[in-house]
Amino acid sequence: MHVVLMGYKKRVPRLRPAPESSRFSQQGEADVASSSDRSPEPETQASRRKFIRLSGLALGAARLSASSPALAVEPIEPAAVESSSRAASDPEAVLKLLLEGNKRFASGNATHPRRKPEDFAPLAEGQAPMAIILGCADSRVSPELVFDQGVGDLFVVRVAGNVVSAAGAAIKGSIEFAVAELGARLIIVLGHGACGAVKAAVEHIDANDVLPGAIRELVDLIRPAALAARGKPGDKLENAIEANVMRGVDRIKTLDPILSEYVKKGEVKVVGAVYELRTGLVKVLG
Numbered sequence: 001m002h003v004v005l006m007g008y009k010k011r012v013p014r015l016r017p018a019p020e021s022s023r024f025s026q027q028g029e030a031d032v033a034s035s036s037d038r039s040p041e042p043e044t045q046a047s048r049r050k051f052i053r054l055s056g057l058a059l060g061a062a063r064l065s066a067s068s069p070a071l072a073v074e075p076i077e078p079a080a081v082e083s084s085s086r087a088a089s090d091p092e093a094v095l096k097l098l099l100e101g102n103k104r105f106a107s108g109n110a111t112h113p114r115r116k117p118e119d120f121a122p123l124a125e126g127q128a129p130m131a132i133i134l135g136c137a138d139s140r141v142s143p144e145l146v147f148d149q150g151v152g153d154l155f156v157v158r159v160a161g162n163v164v165s166a167a168g169a170a171i172k173g174s175i176e177f178a179v180a181e182l183g184a185r186l187i188i189v190l191g192h193g194a195c196g197a198v199k200a201a202v203e204h205i206d207a208n209d210v211l212p213g214a215i216r217e218l219v220d221l222i223r224p225a226a227l228a229a230r231g232k233p234g235d236k237l238e239n240a241i242e243a244n245v246m247r248g249v250d251r252i253k254t255l256d257p258i259l260s261e262y263v264k265k266g267e268v269k270v271v272g273a274v275y276e277l278r279t280g281l282v283k284v285l286g
């Protein structure tokens with residue numbers, strides 16, 4: 001199902017995947033690879049990423065001419081791209097790729113891909129992010145850094161406490177847009193350790209006090225998660241952080257009429273995860 005939004009009718013060039021036998025070979029791949037692609041990136045990771053990107057998730061190589069031996073450019077409507085490739089619609093492959101990027105980041109081996117003019121200039125034609133990250137606004141949890149990705153790779157929605165339920169149209173509509181119009185098929189709700197917003201909710205309940213301004217309304221959105229985590233074994237704040245993430249996951253999965261349909265059909269995967277500040281590692285919750 002597609003929702004065509006007003007004003008989003010610009011035709012953009014998309015890559016059509018070449019036959020399997022030639023997809024990873026010859027100068028077609030050399031052309032599409034950025035300078036950072038050629039550097040220290042492990043071959044298996046690089047190949048997997050290229051596979052996903054060349055299969056329809058990337059516009060970064062739209063500059064390629066139709067005469068390329070491995071790839072051809074054909075103009076199609078943005079809302080119709082996801083059916084063009086099996087790999088492009090495989091959220092498991094995207095999740096694996098992002099977790100590999102996180103391991104590089106956490107181990108100090110980040111490759112910092114796709115952030116040079118030759119990478120971002122072609123993206124002016126359009127975007128096809130491989131995943132949606134709903135994360136906290138916390139300054140220590142920047143998704144492109146955490147997953148070692150570049151421009152055009154991630155559709156990032158950030159709000160303190162990574163709230164979804166009752167967070168309003170801006171949050172939900174952004175996610176729906178990225179799925180229905182941009183073709184993203186993986187949604188990660190990304191919480192993090194020592195989250196100040198969740199901590200405020202936990203402490204606010206304990207102290208039964210009143211917070212000033214809109215902070216109170218924001219923290220109130222996290223209260224149900226803090227309450228749900230109460231009395232459970234383990235660290236109270238960590239439990240509340242995980243409960244808050246999973247509440248977001250559950251809400252996104254049931255968000256009618258757009259996201260619930262994609263989830264029901266198995267076309268979109270929604271996962272919860274928590275970023276650990278000290279280690280830099282992302283733990284997938286489910």
Ligand SMILES: [Zn+2]
Nearest residue numbers: 136138195196
């Ligand atoms: Zn936070």
